[in-house]
Amino acid sequence: xxxxxxxxxxxxxxxxxxxxxxxxxxxxxxxxxxxxxxxxxxxxxxxxxxxxxxxxxxxxxxxxxxxxxxxxxxxxxxxxxxxxxxxxxxxxxxxxxxxxxxxxxxxxxxxxxx
Amino acid sequence: xxxxxxxxxxxxxxxxxxxxxxxxxxxxxxxxxxxxxxxxxxxxxxxxxxxxxxxxxxxxxxxxxxxxxxxxxxxxxxxxxxxxxxxxxxxxxxxxxxxxxxxxxxxxxxxxxx
Numbered sequence: 001x002x003x004x005x006x007x008x009x010x011x012x013x014x015x016x017x018x019x020x021x022x023x024x025x026x027x028x029x030x031x032x033x034x035x036x037x038x039x040x041x042x043x044x045x046x047x048x049x050x051x052x053x054x055x056x057x058x059x060x061x062x063x064x065x066x067x068x069x070x071x072x073x074x075x076x077x078x079x080x081x082x083x084x085x086x087x088x089x090x091x092x093x094x095x096x097x098x099x100x101x102x103x104x105x106x107x108x109x110x111x112x113x114x
Numbered sequence: 115x116x117x118x119x120x121x122x123x124x125x126x127x128x129x130x131x132x133x134x135x136x137x138x139x140x141x142x143x144x145x146x147x148x149x150x151x152x153x154x155x156x157x158x159x160x161x162x163x164x165x166x167x168x169x170x171x172x173x174x175x176x177x178x179x180x181x182x183x184x185x186x187x188x189x190x191x192x193x194x195x196x197x198x199x200x201x202x203x204x205x206x207x208x209x210x211x212x213x214x215x216x217x218x219x220x221x222x223x224x225x226x227x228x
Contacts, residue, residue: 033215033216042218042220042221043205043218043221045215045216045217048215050214055214055215056214056215089157091159093159098209098214098215099147099209099210099211099214100147100164100166100209101164102149102161102164103149103151103159103161103207103216104161105151105158105159105160106158107157107158108157108158
Protein backbone atom coordinates (compact mmCIF):
# COMPACT_ATOMS: atom_id res chain seq x y z
CA UNK A 1 0.00 0.00 0.00
CA UNK A 2 1.31 3.45 -0.84
CA UNK A 3 2.30 5.70 2.02
CA UNK A 4 1.34 9.31 2.51
CA UNK A 5 2.09 11.24 -0.63
CA UNK A 6 3.00 14.89 -0.55
CA UNK A 7 3.67 17.34 -3.35
CA UNK A 8 5.66 19.26 -4.24
CA UNK A 9 8.78 17.92 -2.53
CA UNK A 10 10.51 21.25 -2.95
CA UNK A 11 9.09 24.69 -3.58
CA UNK A 12 10.99 27.92 -3.98
CA UNK A 13 8.89 31.02 -4.29
CA UNK A 14 9.07 34.73 -3.78
CA UNK A 15 7.54 36.62 -0.94
CA UNK A 16 3.93 37.47 -1.61
CA UNK A 17 3.22 34.50 -3.81
CA UNK A 18 0.59 31.90 -3.05
CA UNK A 19 1.81 28.46 -2.09
CA UNK A 20 -0.30 25.30 -2.15
CA UNK A 21 0.94 22.07 -0.62
CA UNK A 22 -0.88 18.84 -1.31
CA UNK A 23 -1.32 15.60 0.55
CA UNK A 24 -2.84 12.23 -0.16
CA UNK A 25 -3.26 10.19 3.03
CA UNK A 26 -3.11 6.43 3.31
CA UNK A 27 -6.35 4.89 2.16
CA UNK A 28 -8.59 4.04 5.09
CA UNK A 29 -6.97 6.45 7.50
CA UNK A 30 -9.54 8.85 8.87
CA UNK A 31 -7.28 11.39 10.51
CA UNK A 32 -4.95 13.77 8.74
CA UNK A 33 -2.44 16.13 10.28
CA UNK A 34 -0.34 19.00 8.95
CA UNK A 35 2.93 19.71 10.76
CA UNK A 36 5.62 22.29 10.19
CA UNK A 37 9.25 21.70 11.13
CA UNK A 38 11.86 24.39 11.62
CA UNK A 39 15.13 24.49 13.49
CA UNK A 40 13.83 27.18 15.80
CA UNK A 41 10.45 25.72 16.72
CA UNK A 42 10.83 22.02 16.02
CA UNK A 43 7.71 20.09 15.00
CA UNK A 44 4.55 22.14 15.24
CA UNK A 45 1.05 20.81 14.65
CA UNK A 46 -0.77 23.26 12.44
CA UNK A 47 -4.16 21.62 11.95
CA UNK A 48 -5.76 18.22 11.92
CA UNK A 49 -8.84 16.68 10.39
CA UNK A 50 -10.97 13.76 11.41
CA UNK A 51 -13.25 12.28 8.76
CA UNK A 52 -12.47 15.30 6.55
CA UNK A 53 -13.64 17.76 9.22
CA UNK A 54 -11.15 20.20 10.75
CA UNK A 55 -10.96 19.46 14.46
CA UNK A 56 -8.26 21.77 15.74
CA UNK A 57 -6.64 24.60 13.81
CA UNK A 58 -5.19 26.38 16.82
CA UNK A 59 -1.70 25.80 15.49
CA UNK A 60 -2.26 27.70 12.27
CA UNK A 61 0.01 30.69 12.71
CA UNK A 62 -1.99 33.35 10.91
CA UNK A 63 -4.90 33.97 8.62
CA UNK A 64 -2.49 33.64 5.73
CA UNK A 65 -2.62 29.90 6.34
CA UNK A 66 -5.61 27.81 5.38
CA UNK A 67 -6.22 24.09 4.98
CA UNK A 68 -8.92 22.05 3.36
CA UNK A 69 -9.84 18.41 3.07
CA UNK A 70 -12.53 18.13 0.40
CA UNK A 71 -12.53 14.34 0.51
CA UNK A 72 -10.93 11.43 2.30
CA UNK A 73 -8.06 11.17 -0.14
CA UNK A 74 -6.88 14.74 -0.52
CA UNK A 75 -5.89 17.73 1.55
CA UNK A 76 -4.26 21.07 0.82
CA UNK A 77 -2.40 23.59 2.90
CA UNK A 78 -2.34 27.04 1.39
CA UNK A 79 -0.25 30.05 2.32
CA UNK A 80 -1.31 33.35 0.83
CA UNK A 81 0.64 35.58 0.76
CA UNK A 82 3.83 33.76 1.64
CA UNK A 83 6.59 35.33 3.71
CA UNK A 84 10.24 34.35 4.26
CA UNK A 85 9.47 33.22 7.81
CA UNK A 86 7.18 30.56 6.36
CA UNK A 87 10.24 28.74 5.06
CA UNK A 88 10.15 25.28 6.62
CA UNK A 89 9.49 21.63 5.92
CA UNK A 90 5.78 20.89 5.95
CA UNK A 91 4.77 17.35 6.78
CA UNK A 92 1.47 15.70 6.25
CA UNK A 93 0.63 12.63 8.33
CA UNK A 94 -2.31 10.30 8.51
CA UNK A 95 -3.54 7.89 11.14
CA UNK A 96 -6.17 5.19 11.55
CA UNK A 97 -7.20 6.66 14.88
CA UNK A 98 -6.25 10.12 16.09
CA UNK A 99 -6.29 9.01 19.73
CA UNK A 100 -4.47 5.73 19.65
CA UNK A 101 -2.85 5.44 16.31
CA UNK A 102 0.64 6.05 15.22
CA UNK A 103 1.25 8.71 12.60
CA UNK A 104 2.43 7.85 9.11
CA UNK A 105 4.29 10.78 7.65
CA UNK A 106 4.84 11.85 4.09
CA UNK A 107 8.30 12.78 2.91
CA UNK A 108 7.60 16.44 3.49
CA UNK A 109 7.47 19.55 1.33
CA UNK A 110 10.46 21.83 1.75
CA UNK A 111 9.32 25.42 1.24
CA UNK A 112 11.72 28.28 0.69
CA UNK A 113 10.28 31.77 0.47
CA UNK A 114 12.75 34.35 -0.83
CA UNK B 115 -2.29 20.07 28.93
CA UNK B 116 0.12 17.48 27.70
CA UNK B 117 3.84 17.99 27.48
CA UNK B 118 6.83 15.94 26.37
CA UNK B 119 10.36 16.74 27.44
CA UNK B 120 13.45 15.33 25.82
CA UNK B 121 16.18 16.90 27.88
CA UNK B 122 19.03 15.62 25.74
CA UNK B 123 19.37 17.85 22.73
CA UNK B 124 22.34 16.03 21.23
CA UNK B 125 24.14 12.80 22.00
CA UNK B 126 27.30 11.53 20.37
CA UNK B 127 28.57 7.99 20.80
CA UNK B 128 31.04 5.70 19.15
CA UNK B 129 29.78 2.71 17.24
CA UNK B 130 28.93 -0.32 19.38
CA UNK B 131 28.25 1.76 22.46
CA UNK B 132 24.86 1.52 24.12
CA UNK B 133 22.87 4.74 24.32
CA UNK B 134 19.67 5.73 26.11
CA UNK B 135 17.41 8.54 24.98
CA UNK B 136 15.28 10.02 27.72
CA UNK B 137 11.65 11.05 27.47
CA UNK B 138 9.54 12.50 30.26
CA UNK B 139 5.89 13.33 29.77
CA UNK B 140 3.06 15.14 31.50
CA UNK B 141 -0.62 14.46 31.14
CA UNK B 142 -3.70 14.60 33.32
CA UNK B 143 -5.33 11.71 31.52
CA UNK B 144 -5.20 8.17 32.82
CA UNK B 145 -5.47 6.81 29.29
CA UNK B 146 -2.76 7.88 26.91
CA UNK B 147 -0.34 6.62 24.31
CA UNK B 148 3.36 7.13 23.94
CA UNK B 149 5.34 6.91 20.72
CA UNK B 150 8.86 7.08 19.42
CA UNK B 151 9.69 8.26 15.92
CA UNK B 152 12.97 8.36 14.03
CA UNK B 153 13.99 11.05 11.56
CA UNK B 154 17.14 10.02 9.68
CA UNK B 155 19.20 12.54 7.69
CA UNK B 156 17.01 11.88 4.66
CA UNK B 157 14.24 13.72 6.48
CA UNK B 158 11.25 11.41 6.66
CA UNK B 159 9.69 10.63 10.04
CA UNK B 160 9.29 6.95 10.78
CA UNK B 161 7.20 5.39 13.51
CA UNK B 162 9.12 3.04 15.84
CA UNK B 163 6.86 2.05 18.70
CA UNK B 164 3.58 2.74 20.49
CA UNK B 165 2.79 2.07 24.14
CA UNK B 166 -0.49 2.59 25.98
CA UNK B 167 -0.71 3.75 29.56
CA UNK B 168 -1.99 0.41 30.81
CA UNK B 169 0.91 -1.60 29.51
CA UNK B 170 4.11 -1.06 31.42
CA UNK B 171 5.90 -4.05 30.04
CA UNK B 172 9.22 -3.23 28.53
CA UNK B 173 9.57 -3.86 24.84
CA UNK B 174 12.56 -5.20 22.95
CA UNK B 175 12.93 -5.25 19.21
CA UNK B 176 16.34 -6.31 18.05
CA UNK B 177 18.84 -3.74 19.26
CA UNK B 178 16.05 -1.40 20.38
CA UNK B 179 14.38 -1.50 23.76
CA UNK B 180 11.93 0.76 25.54
CA UNK B 181 11.44 1.26 29.27
CA UNK B 182 8.07 2.68 30.28
CA UNK B 183 7.70 3.73 33.91
CA UNK B 184 4.48 5.43 34.96
CA UNK B 185 5.88 6.17 38.42
CA UNK B 186 8.40 8.53 36.90
CA UNK B 187 6.37 9.45 33.80
CA UNK B 188 9.19 8.31 31.60
CA UNK B 189 9.42 6.34 28.37
CA UNK B 190 13.09 5.88 27.63
CA UNK B 191 14.59 4.37 24.50
CA UNK B 192 17.82 2.35 24.49
CA UNK B 193 19.83 1.35 21.47
CA UNK B 194 22.25 -1.48 22.17
CA UNK B 195 25.45 -1.78 20.19
CA UNK B 196 24.75 1.38 18.24
CA UNK B 197 25.54 1.59 14.56
CA UNK B 198 26.24 4.51 12.25
CA UNK B 199 22.84 3.96 10.62
CA UNK B 200 21.21 4.79 13.95
CA UNK B 201 22.30 8.40 13.51
CA UNK B 202 19.08 10.39 13.40
CA UNK B 203 16.82 12.68 15.33
CA UNK B 204 14.55 10.73 17.65
CA UNK B 205 11.22 12.14 18.77
CA UNK B 206 9.09 11.04 21.67
CA UNK B 207 5.37 11.84 21.44
CA UNK B 208 2.30 11.63 23.65
CA UNK B 209 -1.35 11.34 22.68
CA UNK B 210 -4.11 11.41 25.25
CA UNK B 211 -7.79 10.77 24.74
CA UNK B 212 -8.63 14.29 25.80
CA UNK B 213 -6.55 16.12 23.24
CA UNK B 214 -6.93 13.55 20.51
CA UNK B 215 -3.64 14.54 18.97
CA UNK B 216 0.04 13.87 19.47
CA UNK B 217 2.38 16.29 21.19
CA UNK B 218 6.01 15.87 20.23
CA UNK B 219 9.15 16.52 22.22
CA UNK B 220 11.87 18.67 20.73
CA UNK B 221 13.83 15.62 19.65
CA UNK B 222 17.27 14.23 20.46
CA UNK B 223 19.91 14.24 17.76
CA UNK B 224 21.95 11.06 17.97
CA UNK B 225 25.27 10.86 16.18
CA UNK B 226 27.00 7.50 16.04
CA UNK B 227 30.60 7.78 14.95
CA UNK B 228 32.46 4.89 13.33
